[in-house]
Amino acid sequence: MGKIIRAIDEWGVVRVTFADTTDIAEKAQSIHHTSPVATAALGRTLSMAAIMGSQLKSPDNSVTLLIKGDGPLGSVLAVADGDGMVKGYVQNPAVDIAKKANGKLDVSGAIGKGMISVSKDLGLKEPYTGQVPIVSGEIAEDFTYYFATSEQTPTAVGLGVLVDRDYSVKRSGGFMVQLMPAAMEEDIARVEENISKITSVTQMMEDGMTAEDIIAKLLDGFEFQFLDSAEYEYRCDCSMDKIKRALISLGKIELEDIINTDGRAELTCQFCPEVYTLEKADLEELLESAK
Numbered sequence: 001m002g003k004i005i006r007a008i009d010e011w012g013v014v015r016v017t018f019a020d021t022t023d024i025a026e027k028a029q030s031i032h033h034t035s036p037v038a039t040a041a042l043g044r045t046l047s048m049a050a051i052m053g054s055q056l057k058s059p060d061n062s063v064t065l066l067i068k069g070d071g072p073l074g075s076v077l078a079v080a081d082g083d084g085m086v087k088g089y090v091q092n093p094a095v096d097i098a099k100k101a102n103g104k105l106d107v108s109g110a111i112g113k114g115m116i117s118v119s120k121d122l123g124l125k126e127p128y129t130g131q132v133p134i135v136s137g138e139i140a141e142d143f144t145y146y147f148a149t150s151e152q153t154p155t156a157v158g159l160g161v162l163v164d165r166d167y168s169v170k171r172s173g174g175f176m177v178q179l180m181p182a183a184m185e186e187d188i189a190r191v192e193e194n195i196s197k198i199t200s201v202t203q204m205m206e207d208g209m210t211a212e213d214i215i216a217k218l219l220d221g222f223e224f225q226f227l228d229s230a231e232y233e234y235r236c237d238c239s240m241d242k243i244k245r246a247l248i249s250l251g252k253i254e255l256e257d258i259i260n261t262d263g264r265a266e267l268t269c270q271f272c273p274e275v276y277t278l279e280k281a282d283l284e285e286l287l288e289s290a291k
């Protein structure tokens with residue numbers, strides 16, 4: 001179970017969220033059999049999605065993060081709802097590339113250049129969407145840029161995944177520090193100084209720091225209190241019903257084509273190992289609904 005903790009300073013101008021997503025990234029690795037660099041890219045994106053999901057107002061709300069780069073991994077997608085569910089996938093999970101000269105996984109090289117889009121379904125008629133170019137490809141910097149430009153909230157994001165020798169996930173986590181409009185120069189300077197002093201997310205976790213310790217370090221010099229915590233887990237909400245609805249939305253011509261060429265459809269969920277098989281009679285029934 002991934003754990004997310006939030007804290008706020010006494011004036012309500014600095015908000016910090018920390019997520020331990022080790023179990024989430026580990027589950028994603030075992031489902032998608034990701035290479036180490038794909039595990040890092042997907043794990044970081046899942047952490048960001050879980051953090052953003054934990055800030056949604058209603059359990060039915062959801063947030064979808066899509067990193068559409070031109071690198072060998074292809075697209076990376078993660079979805080989280082306001083109720084503890086997070087899931088995701090990477091287009092080319094088996095792709096691996098050489099590590100950087102410093103021995104770190106080359107996430108930016110695997111992601112490449114392109115766009116990041118954030119879509120929030122808040123139960124309104126139209127989802128909120130924001131789009132920014134990929135500025136670094138290391139994901140945390142990209143979301144820092146997204147919050148500053150698209151949501152006009154000065155934000156610092158740190159995301160990390162430590163992959164073990166056997167490809168399993170040793171540590172995964174992330175933090176987000178957001179400054180509210182009432183933050184003063186000295187608050188901003190203090191936050192910047194605190195962030196400059198920390199090592200990486202995974203290093204702090206490796207050093208045995210708890211979520212509370214890490215938050216205290218990010219809020220060093222501030223009076224603060226812990227707000228709340230949430231549990232997130234890698235979970236999929238797919239169902240035969242949803243698959244059928246997706247098939248119907250393809251339209252009559254597409255469906256007729258499937259019936260005439262394959263005569264049946266076998267669809268694997270993109271987020272989990274579930275396989276849905278529809279025989280000819282099922283497809284013909286859907287064709288009726290599509291008319």
Ligand SMILES: [Zn+2]
Pocket residue numbers: 236237238269270271272273274
């Ligand atoms: Zn599924």
